[in-house]
Amino acid sequence: MKYNLPLAYLLATFAYLALCLLWIIKRSVEGFKQNLVHNADPFQSYCNKVFAGWDFCITDPSAARLKHRSLQYELQSDLQEEKLKQKIAERRMEEKLRIYSLRIFINIIVIAILSGCFYSIYRVTVFSQENSNDIGNANSQVNLLVQYLPSMVITLANFIAPLIFAFLIKFEEYTPAFEIKLTLMRCVFVRLANIGVLLFSLWSQISNCGSDKCKPCGYNYKLYPCWESDVGREMYKLMMFDFIVILAVALFADFPRKLLVTHCSCKLVQWFGHKEFGISDNVLEIIYGQTICFIGTFFSPLLPAIATIKYFIIFYVKKIVLKHTSKPAAKPIRASSSNFFFLVVLLIGLLLAFVPLGFSIARIPSSKACGPFRHFNTSWEVIPDTILQFPTGLQQFLFGISSEAFAVPFFVILCIIMFYVVALAQAHKRAVEQLREQLVLESRDKMFLIRKITEAQK
Structure with missing residues (x-):
């Protein structure tokens, strides 16, 4: 060599x-x-920024001010975009x-x-x-x-x-x-x-x-x-x-x-x-x-x-x-x-x-x-x-990989894998939507129970 x-x-x-x-x-x-x-979900984005956007590991004052300005800037951007979308809709x-x-x-x-x-x-x-x-x-x-x-x-x-x-x-x-x-x-x-x-x-x-x-x-x-x-x-x-x-x-x-x-x-x-x-x-x-x-x-x-x-x-x-x-x-x-x-x-x-x-x-x-x-x-x-x-054996293997006889089945297999991944992503998306609906229903059940407890205490 x-x-x-x-x-x-x-x-x-x-x-x-x-x-x-x-x-x-x-x-x-x-x-x-x-x-x-x-x-x-825009509402979820606002909640994440307000309740979970702060990093409690920050100890440096300058880094804290920078993080504060970053969160404020993100909220300002979101609110301005919502305002413009409402204006466009009207x-x-x-x-x-x-x-x-x-x-x-x-x-x-x-x-x-x-x-x-x-x-x-x-x-x-x-x-x-x-x-x-x-x-x-x-x-x-x-x-x-x-x-x-x-x-x-x-x-x-x-x-x-x-x-x-x-x-x-x-x-x-x-x-x-x-x-x-x-x-x-x-x-x-x-x-x-x-x-x-x-x-x-x-x-x-x-x-x-x-x-x-x-x-x-x-x-x-x-x-x-x-x-x-x-x-x-x-x-x-x-x-x-x-x-x-x-x-x-x-x-x-x-x-x-x-x-x-x-x-x-x-x-x-x-x-x-x-x-x-x-x-x-x-x-x-x-x-x-x-x-x-x-x-x-x-x-x-x-x-x-x-x-x-x-x-x-x-x-x-x-x-x-x-x-x-x-x-x-x-x-x-x-x-x-x-x-x-x-x-x-x-x-x-x-x-x-x-x-x-x-x-x-x-x-x-x-x-x-x-x-x-x-x-x-x-x-x-x-x-x-x-x-x-x-x-000779390695030559035949490499030329076989580069031939149409290998390329067509390989492309078909890639398409099948891609369709499977897309279907899996759609299934995960439906599962996430169902979990989100379940969380909403649970929050309504908790509010109903709280009202019942308040009425019983009165």
């Missing part, structure tokens, strides 16, 4: 993606359980028509903004790839600007589009929790789709053979002798520009705004006021950067180390910004359901990262000039090539 570097590289990629998937699913399931308990037909028409119009604007972002990124990426190598070394500054132009446009789109979405969502009159979720989904879509458009533009240029000479290789080896390194370089640029934008906003926007509001009595400045701490925006920045890390680690192995240093610095920058320059959001949100939703969005980012990685590993020919897979047609070919070196 020899150390197989291409196989180890590919298996390491599968291993970290599988570990990330399992960890995110584990955390999401925990949040899903809390979300189910919260949404089961709407007349004219108000519903006006709101639905306004929402349709706003969604058309959102689609137009997304289309403009995608088209701009595609055109800029094609322009950058076609002209970055034609400028020459004599004008290195212009060449550097052209090379970084796609990352700059993507960063600009990621910065401007969420501001427009946050402004438009105010006119759609949703509940605070759904407002944050919808804004987050729109922003997540534009950010992740921007990465997808960038990768599609790169791969369209990489696979574009202007002459018949590069068709046997399957990619444009003249402009992209090591196309994996070019993709990794683009992911590195996106991560660094995201880091620079976060620091620039904190240093040149948040702190000057705080100073102006504190020391300037101008009515316009006071009208802007302190910046609200947007939970969705800050979570979205983390999900966006982590998705870049998921995609770029295969092409740039040191990208997770850079991401670790980046988020270590960003954590303390955000902490300082939150403490000294921001104010709480005017519309409170429920923390439990939002945490579950944020993990689901991160899971979506990971699943979307599987698509370009799987396509590049299985379909795009590997570069012949560099990399551990230069002796293979595609990166995936290292797997069957390694299996062919195994003993």
Whole structure:
């Protein structure tokens, strides 16, 4: 047995993606359980917070104040949502028509903004790839600007589009929790789709053979002798520009705004006021950067180390910004359901990262000039090539597992197990409902007995 570097590289990629998937699913399931308990019965949720929400193991005064504020914030969020639901239920037909028409119009604007972002990124990426190598070394500054132009446009789109979405969502009159979720989904879509458009533009240029000479290789080896390194370089640029934008906003926007509001009595400045701490925006920045890390680690192995240093610095920058320059959001949100939703969005980012990685590993020919897979047609070919070196019995077993004769019964068994789990969950749900009804009946029996005892004593 020899150390197989291409196989180890590919298996390491599968291993970290599988570990990330399992960890995110584990955390999401925990949040899903809390979300189910919260949404089961609103009255039960209030009782849990009032009578069982306090932690009597807290001895530190600062921790006690923090827990007190957390419970107060949760109750405030629940009451405000109930108030908005009652207001929505009392709407007349004219108000519903006006709101639905306004929402349709706003969604058309959102689609137009997304289309403009995608088209701009595609055109800029094609322009950058076609002209970055034609400028020459004599004008290195212009060449550097052209090379970084796609990352700059993507960063600009990621910065401007969420501001427009946050402004438009105010006119759609949703509940605070759904407002944050919808804004987050729109922003997540534009950010992740921007990465997808960038990768599609790169791969369209990489696979574009202007002459018949590069068709046997399957990619444009003249402009992209090591196309994996070019993709990794683009992911590195996106991560660094995201880091620079976060620091620039904190240093040149948040702190000057705080100073102006504190020391300037101008009515316009006071009208802007302190910046609200947007939970969705800050979570979205983390999900966006982590998705870049998921995609770029295969092409740039040191990208997770850079991401670790980046988020270590960003954590303390955000902490300082939150403490000294921001104010709480005017519309409170429920923390439990939002945490579950944020993990689901991160899971979506990971699943979307599987698509370009799987396509590049299985379909795009590997570069012949560099990399551990230069002796293979595609990166995936290292797997069957390694299996062919195994003993005959092990080969037959592995090929049998990957065949249709095994896949179809395995899929049928999985469906049966899934139906059984769903039926079991429904049975447990009915049992819980019956137990809840039994508790209500027992409480009525106790009240009846108390009335009888009171009447007997009189």
